[in-house]
Amino acid sequence: MIRDKLRAESVAISRRPRLRRLTVDDRGRALSLLGCGSRHQTRASRALPAAQALLLVAALFSAACFGGPQVVTPVLVAPRFANSAPPPPVTVMRPPASVADDPFHGVDPFDWPSPSRVRTASGAPGPEYWQQRADYTIAATLDTTDKTVRGTVSIRYTNNSPDTLRFVWLQLDQNLYKPGSKGSFVFPPQSRFGVRGFQGGFDITGLQVNGRGTAGKIDDTMMRIDLDTPLLPKGGQLTIGMQYSFAVPEHGSDRMGRDSSLYLIAQWYPRMAVYDDARGWNTEPYLGQGEFYLDYGDIDYTVTVPAGFVVAGSGTLQNGRDVLTTAQADRLDRASRTASVIQVVTANEAAAKRGRTISGAKSWHFRAERVRDVAWAAAPDFRWDATSWDGVLMQALYQSPKSGQAWESAAEQTQWAIRTYSDLWMRYPYPQATSVAGSVSGMEYPMLVMVGYGTGDPSSIFSTIDHEQGHEWFPMIVGSNERRHAWMDEGFNTFQNAFSNERRNPGTAAFPAYLSSWRQTVENGRQSPLMTPADRIDPDALGAIAYRKPGAVLLALRTAVVGRETMDRAMREYVRRWAFKHPTPADFFRTVENVSGEDLGWFWRAFFYGTDVLDIAVDGVTMRQAAGENVVEIHLRRATSIPFPVIMRLKLDDRSTTDIRLPVEIWTRTDRYVATIPVRRAVVGVRLWPDPSVPDVNSANDVWGDAPLPDTQAGSAAGSSSPSVRPPGPGNP
Numbered sequence: 001m002i003r004d005k006l007r008a009e010s011v012a013i014s015r016r017p018r019l020r021r022l023t024v025d026d027r028g029r030a031l032s033l034l035g036c037g038s039r040h041q042t043r044a045s046r047a048l049p050a051a052q053a054l055l056l057v058a059a060l061f062s063a064a065c066f067g068g069p070q071v072v073t074p075v076l077v078a079p080r081f082a083n084s085a086p087p088p089p090v091t092v093m094r095p096p097a098s099v100a101d102d103p104f105h106g107v108d109p110f111d112w113p114s115p116s117r118v119r120t121a122s123g124a125p126g127p128e129y130w131q132q133r134a135d136y137t138i139a140a141t142l143d144t145t146d147k148t149v150r151g152t153v154s155i156r157y158t159n160n161s162p163d164t165l166r167f168v169w170l171q172l173d174q175n176l177y178k179p180g181s182k183g184s185f186v187f188p189p190q191s192r193f194g195v196r197g198f199q200g201g202f203d204i205t206g207l208q209v210n211g212r213g214t215a216g217k218i219d220d221t222m223m224r225i226d227l228d229t230p231l232l233p234k235g236g237q238l239t240i241g242m243q244y245s246f247a248v249p250e251h252g253s254d255r256m257g258r259d260s261s262l263y264l265i266a267q268w269y270p271r272m273a274v275y276d277d278a279r280g281w282n283t284e285p286y287l288g289q290g291e292f293y294l295d296y297g298d299i300d301y302t303v304t305v306p307a308g309f310v311v312a313g314s315g316t317l318q319n320g321r322d323v324l325t326t327a328q329a330d331r332l333d334r335a336s337r338t339a340s341v342i343q344v345v346t347a348n349e350a351a352a353k354r355g356r357t358i359s360g361a362k363s364w365h366f367r368a369e370r371v372r373d374v375a376w377a378a379a380p381d382f383r384w385d386a387t388s389w390d391g392v393l394m395q396a397l398y399q400s401p402k403s404g405q406a407w408e409s410a411a412e413q414t415q416w417a418i419r420t421y422s423d424l425w426m427r428y429p430y431p432q433a434t435s436v437a438g439s440v441s442g443m444e445y446p447m448l449v450m451v452g453y454g455t456g457d458p459s460s461i462f463s464t465i466d467h468e469q470g471h472e473w474f475p476m477i478v479g480s481n482e483r484r485h486a487w488m489d490e491g492f493n494t495f496q497n498a499f500s501n502e503r504r505n506p507g508t509a510a511f512p513a514y515l516s517s518w519r520q521t522v523e524n525g526r527q528s529p530l531m532t533p534a535d536r537i538d539p540d541a542l543g544a545i546a547y548r549k550p551g552a553v554l555l556a557l558r559t560a561v562v563g564r565e566t567m568d569r570a571m572r573e574y575v576r577r578w579a580f581k582h583p584t585p586a587d588f589f590r591t592v593e594n595v596s597g598e599d600l601g602w603f604w605r606a607f608f609y610g611t612d613v614l615d616i617a618v619d620g621v622t623m624r625q626a627a628g629e630n631v632v633e634i635h636l637r638r639a640t641s642i643p644f645p646v647i648m649r650l651k652l653d654d655r656s657t658t659d660i661r662l663p664v665e666i667w668t669r670t671d672r673y674v675a676t677i678p679v680r681r682a683v684v685g686v687r688l689w690p691d692p693s694v695p696d697v698n699s700a701n702d703v704w705g706d707a708p709l710p711d712t713q714a715g716s717a718a719g720s721s722s723p724s725v726r727p728p729g730p731g732n733p
């Protein structure tokens with residue numbers, strides 16, 4: 001799904017200063033008036049010189065290994081402090097006024113759900129990993145007179161779980177349009193996900209299980225079927241069949257719908273809910289804002305439409321020679337073998353069909369394998385462009401002039417997006433990728449995405465095509481639960497869109513706009529943690545919380561915490577492990593921690609489970625002599641509950657600069673830290689975050705003195721040090 005339009009203006013964030021009730025004893029130690037437990041005791045810190053030297057070694061080692069900031073001037077010999085006078089205290093402990101202020105709260109390791117034989121401690125699927133399988137055969141007819149879809153569906157459901165199932169759940173998403181649906185009360189009628197007063201919903205008849213008639217128990221958009229015969233574990237199968245119909249809403253909550261002669265059809269057949277090891281049946285209803293969670297299988301479907309219509313669909317068209325003219329079928333063949341864009345249906349051919357009724361009907365037969373869903377679109381006057389890359393057919397279908405001339409570039413843009421994400425993570429595993437222009441602003445399905453109309457400018461549709469096609473990786477290939485964890489599809493997608501946009505438009509950077517969007521929700525009080533289920537995020541904050549905050553924090557994780565090469569490797573490993581499977585948040589967190597070798601509990605807690613913001617300050621700088629050498633002391637303070645590794649650039653009085661990195665562990669017991677650093681000459685200025693890809697919300701306290709210049713906003717171009725992974729399959733477990 002596409003986010004709301006980016007509002008790029010920068011909004012400074014204001015935070016009320018934290019008031020702490022403190023007193024100071026006669027030795028200058030801070031004491032709490034509230035009483036403090038053992039973990040909150042003040043420490044006069046006799047300042048462990050050896051430990052501090054070690055920390056510096058760690059800091060500089062880290063900086064050297066990191067690949068981000070460079071240590072321009074070597075400034076440390078490890079045992080340097082061994083014979084020098086003990087440096088002054090490095091920590092000033094302030095007792096916390098709340099849990100959020102508790103310095104231990106932010107840096108405690110995070111305990112994920114217990115690992116198991118299904119999901120391992122390292123974040124990979126375990127030796128007993130299982131997931132259900134749902135294969136569908138569908139035959140549907142689009143009636144353009146009463147604007148209705150009627151069909152039959154047969155679902156072969158395979159229970160690979162170790163559990164005997166006595167009932168199953170299906171999703172009936174069209175029931176969002178039944179009067180009184182849950183979603184109609186949650187999202188205002190005229191809003192993006194609202195029902196706009198449309199009355200529809202599934203009409204289901206002839207429900208059967210294994211050929212025997214039965215009744216389902218329908219609750220809003222979910223239906224439970226109680227089984228006469230229990231479905232046996234580890235391979236037990238049953239077949240569910242039914243006839244169904246629904247009136248096609250004009251505004252299908254911005255996920256499907258119609259616009260005059262154009263039909264954009266999705267959520268169009270009863271689909272199996274997911275039964276998994278994490279939650280059993282996932283039965284959150286479809287309310288509109290939260291997307292989908294579906295099992296994998298093969299879907300064979302036939303769509304019968306008026307004879308003059310052209311249909312685009314998920315999967316591979318099985319009967320092109322039956323539904324296209326010979327010339328068009330030949331062009332489609334040619335497009336599948338060339339990187340040039342071929343007009344399968346030309347502008348003239350499309351124009352000739354506009355407004356003309358051709359009697360009769362034609363059935364378009366598609367087959368999609370290893371997918372979680374299928375969708376399709378139909379119109380009488382589609383133009384159809386196609387090209388290919390590495391055996392993958394890329395297509396764009398659009399109506400002229402309604403869609404805007406930009407769409408003449410859409411096949412190329414589709415190819416570009418698929419190539420880019422194939423290069424970043426894993427080669428695109430499907431035979432084709434299609435972009436369709438329409439009234440849905442942006443919505444993704446396997447092998448087919450819906451993208452809003454454009455203008456005359458090709459760039460007017462690029463970011464949406466790029467975003468929706470990016471969803472082929474998250475969640476179409478890596479099949480997370482979107483309704484529960486929007487950041488695992490929209491967030492990952494927004495993260496990777498940064499790379500794609502920067503490759504397409506060299507010299508640009510996505511991070512500042514992501515950060516600005518996040519700041520706005522903090523300012524206007526609409527923020528919620530990234531872990532908030534999709535339907536419970538404030539609709540006005542959806543763009544920030546589901547998309548840009550996760551995009552920003554993942555970019556920061558890559559740029560400023562684990563390093564670019566390591567993050568790219570971790571993402572590839574995550575994609576490799578979970579392609580065509582169902583990862584949970586912990587599987588991602590564990591994978592990143594295992595690949596990077598870092599305990600990132602503080603990071604997940606800060607940015608995924610909490611709503612606090614990062615604000616680290618340089619409070620002051622002092623120079624002194626130690627053993628005849630210049631030593632600079634930089635007084636750092638973290639103004640919020642969130643710790644972060646400190647990266648700073650020092651400017652010396654000869655105008656040279658040097659970059660220093662301090663590990664996040666400096667904040668383990670404190671919110672104050674004095675970094676003691678040997679330097680050649682006097683330090684005249686300091687800047688935190690010389691690479692500005694760190695989400696510190698208050699830049700005013702990030703500089704001291706004659707601060708050195710920051711880097712220009714670093715592009716996020718993905719590391720190219722390792723190849724993307726191959727899709728799992730025969731010979732590639």
Ligand SMILES: [Zn+2]
Pocket residue numbers: 001002003467468471489490493
């Ligand atoms: Zn999206």
